[in-house]
Amino acid sequence: MSQRSVILLGSTGSIGTQAVDVITRNPESFTVRGLSAGGGDVGLLARQAALLQVEAVAVADPRAAEPLRAALVQAGARADVAVLVGPEAAGELAGAGADVVLNGITGSVGLGPTLAALRAGSTLALANKESLVVGGPLVHAARVRPDQIVPVDSEHSAIAQCLRGGSRAEVRRLVLTASGGPFRGWSLDEVKAATPQQALAHPTWSMGPVVTINSATLMNKGLELIEAHLLFGVPVEDIAVVVHPQSVVHSMVEFVDGSTIAQASPPDMRLPIALGLSWPDRVPDAASACDWTRATTWTFEPLDEQVFGAVRLAREAVAASATHPAVYNAANEECVAAFLDGRIGFADIVATVERVLGEHTATDGLALADVLAAEAWARSRTHEVLARR
Ligand SMILES: NC(=O)C1=CN([C@@H]2O[C@H](COP(=O)(O)OP(=O)(O)OC[C@H]3O[C@@H](n4cnc5c(N)ncnc54)[C@H](OP(=O)(O)O)[C@@H]3O)[C@@H](O)[C@H]2O)C=CC1
Ligand SMILES: CC(=O)[C@@H](O)[C@H](O)COP(=O)(O)O
Numbered sequence: 001m002s003q004r005s006v007i008l009l010g011s012t013g014s015i016g017t018q019a020v021d022v023i024t025r026n027p028e029s030f031t032v033r034g035l036s037a038g039g040g041d042v043g044l045l046a047r048q049a050a051l052l053q054v055e056a057v058a059v060a061d062p063r064a065a066e067p068l069r070a071a072l073v074q075a076g077a078r079a080d081v082a083v084l085v086g087p088e089a090a091g092e093l094a095g096a097g098a099d100v101v102l103n104g105i106t107g108s109v110g111l112g113p114t115l116a117a118l119r120a121g122s123t124l125a126l127a128n129k130e131s132l133v134v135g136g137p138l139v140h141a142a143r144v145r146p147d148q149i150v151p152v153d154s155e156h157s158a159i160a161q162c163l164r165g166g167s168r169a170e171v172r173r174l175v176l177t178a179s180g181g182p183f184r185g186w187s188l189d190e191v192k193a194a195t196p197q198q199a200l201a202h203p204t205w206s207m208g209p210v211v212t213i214n215s216a217t218l219m220n221k222g223l224e225l226i227e228a229h230l231l232f233g234v235p236v237e238d239i240a241v242v243v244h245p246q247s248v249v250h251s252m253v254e255f256v257d258g259s260t261i262a263q264a265s266p267p268d269m270r271l272p273i274a275l276g277l278s279w280p281d282r283v284p285d286a287a288s289a290c291d292w293t294r295a296t297t298w299t300f301e302p303l304d305e306q307v308f309g310a311v312r313l314a315r316e317a318v319a320a321s322a323t324h325p326a327v328y329n330a331a332n333e334e335c336v337a338a339f340l341d342g343r344i345g346f347a348d349i350v351a352t353v354e355r356v357l358g359e360h361t362a363t364d365g366l367a368l369a370d371v372l373a374a375e376a377w378a379r380s381r382t383h384e385v386l387a388r389r
């Protein structure tokens with residue numbers, strides 16, 4: 001593979017820092033043009049900018065601009081490094097284009113940068129599932145090539161690997177694996193009393209706080225169901241979810257003849273990140289392989305939909321209208337923030353998403369304005385519902 005230029009969005013987060021690790025271990029394969037972050041840790045962003053000698057950095061929070069400029073000088077970044085500031089800065093950076101833009105921002109605020117990267121003709125290595133879920137057909141319409149989006153989410157990377165070289169007519173269904181989160185096997189009453197600290201203790205993955213809470217509620221699996229439907233063009237009825245607590249089988253594809261192909265590797269995001277950056281080539285030693293010299297058990301069990309209703313809601317959102325997935329995600333983002341602030345209980349998250357989703361009136365079209373309006377309505381309605389509890 002010839003050397004690829006990369007723009008890293010969300011470089012200071014869990015995905016972003018692991019991407020920096022992959023890139024610095026493979027300097028012959030990648031060079032980084034730009035980095036973006038929210039502004040929560042300007043010291044880390046500046047150190048990354050110096051390490052990678054990037055041309056540009058972007059920061060969403062305007063209050064972080066001056067501390068960032070000082071930190072860039074102190075860290076030894078390029079003297080001519082451009083500093084983009086404000087809510088649109090990540091989108092501006094993505095719009096500058098590179099061989100690959102890795103979107104590791106958290107939340108649907110990643111939609112603008114996703115659209116900008118696609119319009120600029122870059123390959124989009126997509127970790128930010130929320131932008132695809134809320135944007136849906138808009139994201140597809142922004143592509144200038146059909147194969148422009150490469151999934152980084154572990155399940156979707158697994159499915160893409162299982163599908164490689166095959167024909168879609170052979171596919172009977174996709175099987176998404178779910179760890180089940182920290183509350184697997186708990187009753188509804190036990191789940192109601194779950195604390196943020198318990199919900200943040202994911203059994204198999206170390207990730208940012210929002211996706212970790214989403215794993216605990218199974219909202220992550222609901223988002224991933226919609227993501228798989230949009231990425232692979234498979235109806236949601238033909239996408240199954242199975243609980244696999246070890247998180248080694250990252251997902252599977254079942255074919256029409258009864259054969260199933262699974263992708264397996266120990267839980268380490270550096271594998272799908274590296275593959276996303278280098279697709280379709282593999283990066284040697286991106287992560288450790290399974291150790292077949294030790295006795296190992298992989299288990300699979302059905303999802304308890306009585307306790308965890310989030311996947312059912314995702315199916316209903318897709319069936320309801322083009323803007324319901326945006327409402328599903330936006331209501332959840334507001335509820336997760338409220339839960340982490342100690343303002344609501346764990347079970348209130350999915351219950352509130354269900355209520356707000358049920359009140360949403362579908363719009364016919366799906367222009368960007370429709371998505372943004374649906375999201376704004378969902379956030380405001382979620383606040384009202386939570387305030388009246
Ligand atoms: N972590 C994982 O293993 C996995 C994550 N994903 C997905 O990847 C995405 C990122 O997750 P994760 O890395 O865990 O999240 P983190 O919370 O760890 O990191 C989020 C990153 O986004 C940045 N950010 C936040 N707001 C903005 C903004 N407005 N503009 C630009 N950058 C912003 C943050 O910067 P700052 O710190 O300055 O706020 C940070 O760099 C999510 O969509 C998640 O669902 C998918 C599969 C696995
Ligand atoms: C690593 C990754 O892709 C996460 O999205 C992961 O899927 C979370 O695990 P569960 O949602 O299966 O608990």
Ligand SMILES: [Mn+2]
Nearest residue numbers: 153154155224
């Ligand atoms: Mn995932």
